[in-house]
Amino acid sequence: xxxxxxxxxxxxxxxxxxxxxxxxxxxxxxxxxxxxxxxxxxxxxxxxxxxxxxxxxxxxxxxxxxxxxxxxxxxxxxxxxxxxxxxxxxxxxxxxxxxxxxxxxxxxxxxxxxxxxxxxxxxxxxxxxxxxxxxxxxxxxxxxxxxxxxxxxxxxxxxxxxxxxxxxxxxxxxxxxxxxxxxxxxxxxxxxxxxxxxxxxxxxxxxxxxxxxxxxxxxxxxxxxxxxxxxxxxxxxxxxxxxxxxxxxxxxxxxxxxxxxxxxxxxxxxxxxxxxxxxxxxxxxxxxxxxxxxxxxxxxxxxxxxxxxxxxxxxxxxxxxxxxxxxxxxxxxxxxxxxxxxxxxxxxxxxxxxxxxxxxxxxxxxxxxxxxxxxxxxxxxxxxxxxxxxxxxxxxxxxxxxxxxxxxxxxxxxxxxxxxxxxxx
Amino acid sequence: xxxxxxxxxxxxxxxxxxxxxxxxxxxxxxxxxxxxxxxxxxxxxxxxxxxxxxxxxxxxxxxxxxxxxxxxxxxxxxxxxxxxxxxxxxxxxxxxxxxxxxxxxxxxxxxxxxxxxxxxxxxxxxxxxxxxxxxxxxxxxxxxxxxxxxxxxxxxxxxxxxxxxxxxxxxxxxxxxxxxxxxxxxxxxxxxxxxxxxxxxxxxxxxxxxxxxxxxxxxxxxxxxxxxxxxxxxxxxxxxxxxxxxxxxxxxxxxxxxxxxxxxxxxxxxxxxxxxxxxxxxxxxxxxxxxxxxxxxxxxxxxxxxxxxxxxxxxxxxxxxxxxxxxxxxxxxxxxxxxxxxxxxxxxxxxxxxxxxxxxxxxxxxxxxxxxxxxxxxxxxxxxxxxxxxxxxxxxxxxxxxxxxxxxxxxxxxxxxxxxxxxxx
Numbered sequence: 001x002x003x004x005x006x007x008x009x010x011x012x013x014x015x016x017x018x019x020x021x022x023x024x025x026x027x028x029x030x031x032x033x034x035x036x037x038x039x040x041x042x043x044x045x046x047x048x049x050x051x052x053x054x055x056x057x058x059x060x061x062x063x064x065x066x067x068x069x070x071x072x073x074x075x076x077x078x079x080x081x082x083x084x085x086x087x088x089x090x091x092x093x094x095x096x097x098x099x100x101x102x103x104x105x106x107x108x109x110x111x112x113x114x115x116x117x118x119x120x121x122x123x124x125x126x127x128x129x130x131x132x133x134x135x136x137x138x139x140x141x142x143x144x145x146x147x148x149x150x151x152x153x154x155x156x157x158x159x160x161x162x163x164x165x166x167x168x169x170x171x172x173x174x175x176x177x178x179x180x181x182x183x184x185x186x187x188x189x190x191x192x193x194x195x196x197x198x199x200x201x202x203x204x205x206x207x208x209x210x211x212x213x214x215x216x217x218x219x220x221x222x223x224x225x226x227x228x229x230x231x232x233x234x235x236x237x238x239x240x241x242x243x244x245x246x247x248x249x250x251x252x253x254x255x256x257x258x259x260x261x262x263x264x265x266x267x268x269x270x271x272x273x274x275x276x277x278x279x280x281x282x283x284x285x286x287x288x289x290x291x292x293x294x295x296x297x298x299x300x301x302x303x304x305x306x307x308x309x310x311x312x313x314x315x316x317x318x319x320x321x322x323x324x325x326x327x328x329x330x331x332x333x334x335x336x337x338x339x340x341x342x343x344x345x346x347x348x349x350x351x352x353x354x355x356x357x358x359x360x361x362x363x364x365x366x367x368x369x370x371x372x373x374x375x376x377x378x379x380x381x382x383x384x385x386x387x388x389x390x391x392x393x394x395x396x397x398x399x400x401x402x403x404x405x406x407x408x409x410x411x412x413x414x415x416x417x418x419x420x421x422x423x424x425x
Numbered sequence: 426x427x428x429x430x431x432x433x434x435x436x437x438x439x440x441x442x443x444x445x446x447x448x449x450x451x452x453x454x455x456x457x458x459x460x461x462x463x464x465x466x467x468x469x470x471x472x473x474x475x476x477x478x479x480x481x482x483x484x485x486x487x488x489x490x491x492x493x494x495x496x497x498x499x500x501x502x503x504x505x506x507x508x509x510x511x512x513x514x515x516x517x518x519x520x521x522x523x524x525x526x527x528x529x530x531x532x533x534x535x536x537x538x539x540x541x542x543x544x545x546x547x548x549x550x551x552x553x554x555x556x557x558x559x560x561x562x563x564x565x566x567x568x569x570x571x572x573x574x575x576x577x578x579x580x581x582x583x584x585x586x587x588x589x590x591x592x593x594x595x596x597x598x599x600x601x602x603x604x605x606x607x608x609x610x611x612x613x614x615x616x617x618x619x620x621x622x623x624x625x626x627x628x629x630x631x632x633x634x635x636x637x638x639x640x641x642x643x644x645x646x647x648x649x650x651x652x653x654x655x656x657x658x659x660x661x662x663x664x665x666x667x668x669x670x671x672x673x674x675x676x677x678x679x680x681x682x683x684x685x686x687x688x689x690x691x692x693x694x695x696x697x698x699x700x701x702x703x704x705x706x707x708x709x710x711x712x713x714x715x716x717x718x719x720x721x722x723x724x725x726x727x728x729x730x731x732x733x734x735x736x737x738x739x740x741x742x743x744x745x746x747x748x749x750x751x752x753x754x755x756x757x758x759x760x761x762x763x764x765x766x767x768x769x770x771x772x773x774x775x776x777x778x779x780x781x782x783x784x785x786x787x788x789x790x791x792x793x794x795x796x797x798x799x800x801x802x803x804x805x806x807x808x809x810x811x812x813x814x815x816x817x818x819x820x821x822x823x824x825x826x827x828x829x830x831x832x833x834x835x836x837x838x839x840x841x842x843x844x845x846x847x848x849x850x
């Protein structure tokens with residue numbers, strides 16, 4: 001087909017379109033500008049050359065997507081060194097989170113640690129205390145798994161009311177990557193766990209190489225189950241901010257336990273009761289007592305679009321409602337979506353069957369009538385658990401909590417397609 | 426646990442290690458330097474602060490991984506504008522390929538196309554020719570799928586003999602991403618395919634917006650089966666070099682048909698026989714005739730490590746052999762690995778059950794005796810097909826081919842752990 005042929009068939013198309021009554025833009029007949037730019041403003045055929053394959057040995061997003069980045073909320077913490085940023089989940093689709101825009105949380109900043117300088121110590125109640133170099137870890141049998149990592153404080157600002165205006169900020173302390181690494185069980189066995197005797201009451205205490213050390217105690221049962229000592233995420237080396245060269249992956253459990261720059265694992269006969277599991281990462285109830293060892297992230301979901309940062313940009317008609325669901329207790333089995341603040345629910349379509357401790361993408365394709373909506377989603381997991389409302393959660397937990405807010409989120413969508421974060425009773 | 430406690434327990438560990446006879450480095454006792462640097466050179470505890478969460482809104486790989494990038498082979502083509510680069514598969518693990526290091530192939534360079542300027546035309550034998558704006562595409566029901574994309578010329582330089590020294594260069598014209606998009610079937614139905622009558626002998630002709638247009642004909646049966654009009658890869662917008670904002674995804678079929686910057690889809694009653702499917706992307710046999718419409722990528726595999734760019738850096742003992750397998754005909758059902766040039770085969774472990782038209786990661790964990798190896802892998806797919814040897818393939822196809830070389834690859838691993846690309850008879 002020559003360029004002349006193309007021009008001919010294009011002219012043919014424009015004529016036939018005109019004949020068909022201007023049905024040029026399919027679902028988008030209600031686009032803001034109203035007119036079809038093709039009629040008044042015919043695009044040139046591309047004739048210039050683009051960039052060669054040597055332009056970017058490692059590529060970045062195109063400039064037009066420059067707003068799809070991690071964002072910080074400056075007032076949230078005293079200093080960015082001990083703060084958090086948020087994954088732009090409102091702008092993503094599918095389930096995999098690219099490392100470059102996967103949220104970070106640091107307690108003393110992201111440190112730079114060379115593979116050559118990296119050491120991992122296993123000590124405590126073991127036959128032979130060991131120190132592994134990075135190259136040693138690469139010699140043990142590896143596994144691959146996709147898991148979500150959610151900060152326990154995700155949605156934490158929402159306990160008191162609707163505060164942050166956007167899914168990135170209310171629910172963006174989460175990412176979902178394919179990890180490659182060695183089961184922790186393998187390394188513990190290498191060190192000889194028999195010395196510990198009965199393992200049922202033992203713990204591992206894990207520490208990072210950063211100044212905070214971020215030590216956490218993990219019950220041995222979990223340590224031997226599915227915890228990974230990971231060195232790759234989405235195929236490539238962990239990024240510096242995600243713990244290069246080695247981090248712990250603790251499927252379904254709060255992100256604080258996924259220790260980055262993993263330095264030491266001690267087998268103990270007790271929980272260490274570190275700062276990170278006493279004064280932090282516990283949930284203070286209404287009566288002043290605190291829930292402790294609240295490791296597992298309960299089932300949760302959020303509509304990512306439409307949402308405050310991802311408004312509807314067209315009029316009534318076909319609309320894709322989409323979002324993410326996940327559970328630290330296993331696979332998501334279903335997601336319901338409501339457009340009227342929970343009065344009625346429709347079953348959303350899952351893009352794939354739910355997988356254990358991994359994000360599930362859901363869609364609800366509706367014919368929007370252009371009226372206001374109170375958009376909600378509600379996750380179900382394989383244990384039969386159903387995501388609670390904010391009122392239900394507050395009834396049990398009170399208003400003092402920071403962590404483990406997995407309540408149903410509501411977006412108020414206006415007739416012009418804009419949306420905001422609201423509470424419904 | 427205070428810093429003092431940590432110091433105490435660390436001292437305790439060093440003493441106990443000494444008592445245990447210096448068994449400090451586990452599998453890595455044969456590390457090149459021999460001595461344990463921890464004994465002579467105790468690392469400082471991290472005490473300085475790292476980077477805050479505002480340091481990199483969009484992150485890049487750490488500087489120490491600067492060699493894990495796409496690479497071009499300058500002599501391969503006349504100009505980088507119409508050339509190809511290679512995914513660093515030798516350095517990756519798992520199955521997902523990050524967009525930033527996923528190979529590129531351009532026919533007239535990677536072009537910059539704004540979403541606002543983007544239009545997709547469907548014309549030809551349809552009831553109502555349509556032009557979709559980008560925002561229109563977002564209003565149709567979406568799907569998510571992980572698929573590999575392999576250039577038909579992947580491994581093409583190896584037909585004549587072992588030429589390129591590294592898995593990145595012999596097999597790196599492949600990537601594997603999670604796509605989000607609209608089934609092509611949905612858009613064709615929107616345009617009213619009934620006008621075409623019997624669909625069994627119809628085709629779609631697809632074009633890109635770049636100067637090459639890179640037009641290809643696709644039989645209607647495939648177009649209606651699993652082809653996606655995709656706008657996201659691994660969650661985020663397609664990168665410029667992968668067709669931003671919209672590319673075609675043609676699962677299991679040669680990468681040339683995955684048209685980038687997708688501009689036009691015409692329903693026709695014949696194949697267009699474009700340049701890209703006549704003078705190119707056909708396979709010339711020994712007798713001078715050419716195979717045509719060789720769309721599907723046959724089952725194939727390669728050991729990615731050890732390999733010339735990923736040598737063994739330690740002595741005898743535990744060694745992880747790993748690689749990738751894939752088939753355009755469906756799921757990988759098994760991979761065999763040989764360390765003696767195909768005389769004996771061992772069943773490799775698949776990291777996950779094979780998925781249709783997606784990369785499968787395999788591992789074989791061996792106790793390397795330190796002697797030379799002739800490393801090979803052999804893929805099996807769900808159709809019962811077994812990846813052929815180079816001799817078998819040459820017998821059928823001769824030596825004139827460029828495309829569709831899916832033969833078994835051999836790496837010669839030396840006693841010092843280095844490796845090179847060789848042929849075995």
